[in-house]
Amino acid sequence: MGQCFLYREIMLKRQVADILRAHGFFAPDRRVLAACSGGTDSLVLLDILRDLHAAGGPQIICAHYEHGIRGAASRADADAVAAYCAARDIPCVIETGDVSRYARTHKLSLETAARVCRYDFLHRLQEQEHCDAIALAHHADDLAETVLMRMLRGTGPAGLVAMRVWDGVHLRPLLHTVRAEIEGYIRAHELHPCHDLTNDQQDAQRNRIRHTLLPTLCTYGNRNIRDALVRLSDLAGEEDDFLTQYATSELERASFGGGLSVSVLNTLHTAMVRRVLRLFWARVTDGQQDLSYEHEERMRRLLTREGTTQCELPHGWRARLRYGVLRLQREETRTTQQGKEEEIFLPLTHEYDII
Incomplete structure (x- = not known):
């Protein structure tokens, strides 16, 4: 492991630890539910949280939702997460669902149905396990994609916030970390994440934004487009906080x-x-x-x-x-x-x- 990456790894772990401390979660009596699909991002977050627990950080419980969309491949992802946790003595809860049926019943896309079912599982498990937060592995590239997606849909100022590091339930310690740093951590630690082939397909809007629109904007518009979109989200979040406080006082004044x-x-x-x-x-x-x-x-x-x-x-x-x-x-x-x-x-x- 080169000195350059060793420094970046130390800074990445320090960043996650600082976020935990800032929100009162860096303590051995706190409990954090870490959502892990088995993919690169969530596996890195789980690995870092495990190390921080050993350094006096919160207790960690891993949560994996096996959506069943990809058949044997989905089951293999669940097995991989279970094996990783078993080798490191991390408590792990896996739930299997039928997202395809849920999508048909509620007339939703598979992508939307999977998200609804996954979050329902996480929120139920958080309450059951008395966890203080649900840790999600969204990173800076995810944030930029979400902001751009919402802009294309005509969102208002509040929608530009997209995601927050801490929203009262979900904690996103990697939200200002770029995908390249996360992938570097995977290589340096020789971890073996699962690969969801649906992330490479162009039929989902987010995948088209990730693989086509953002690279095009980076080439012909602003080579720092990701940083610009993340900055836009941060500024929108600060202004949204202020305007929400103002609107809350006006709501009380108008209540009758x-x-x-x-x-x-x-x-x-x-x-x-x-x-x-x-x-x-x-x-x-x-x-x-x-x-x-x-x-x-x-x-x-x-x-x-x-x-x-x-x-x-x-x-x-x-x-x-x-x-x-x-x-x-x-x-x-x-x-x-x-x-x-x-x-x-x-x-x-x-x-x-x-x-």
Whole structure:
């Protein structure tokens, strides 16, 4: 191992240790759930976390979700993760799922279904094992790809944040580490990661961005495009934190009778109204984050109308404007005496027993 790489390895481990310390996780009584697919990135993170545990860092539990998409290859990945952990006395939990069936049932792409199932497994296991954080191996190249992908979809300022080192649940110690450094660690330590052939295919949008669009932008646009996108995400994150604090105070000021006062909202800048509406949606729906721009605009347009009016929102919710107050109401069904189903809307300002 050359001196140059030895220095980079020390700096990489120090970077991970510093992030653990910054968020209160570098202690032997803390527990971190390390998600490991068996691929290069997650294997390096798991290996570093194992070394840091021996140096007084947190307890580590490895989590692997065997999605079954690639048949025998998926099972081989699970076996490889289990063997790595067994050789190093790392507790390991492996769950096998049927992502293909889940995708068909919920009408999702395989990529989306795999992500939903994997995160569901990780969150369940975190609670079961009483872990303080879920460690994910996203790195700087992943962040740049995600920012660019969201830009292509027309995301707003908050969407440019893409990923955070710590979001309250997920810890990403490698988020500002480039892929080349991670691959160098693999070679130097003679680790043997699994290779997912689907990552080489061009049919998924992320793979097209990784293998075609980003290299093209690097050649003909900005040779430091990755660093520029990461910097954009960091700056967006700082501004988003400030604006979220501001929007939270405005949400409290506008709150009235279980809803929002239209007269208060109409004193705010349009951009702040959108943020307040998103916070209100997340608060009432217990954390739902899938309010689209179109849904925001539907609610915002209600604020310009008079009388009683409403608009439809995701998951059976509706926004209803009445007497100058905007409320969110969940669509319910009840059966009348004639046996017909009738839709009803229950205001969220009271508690109800559905019988």
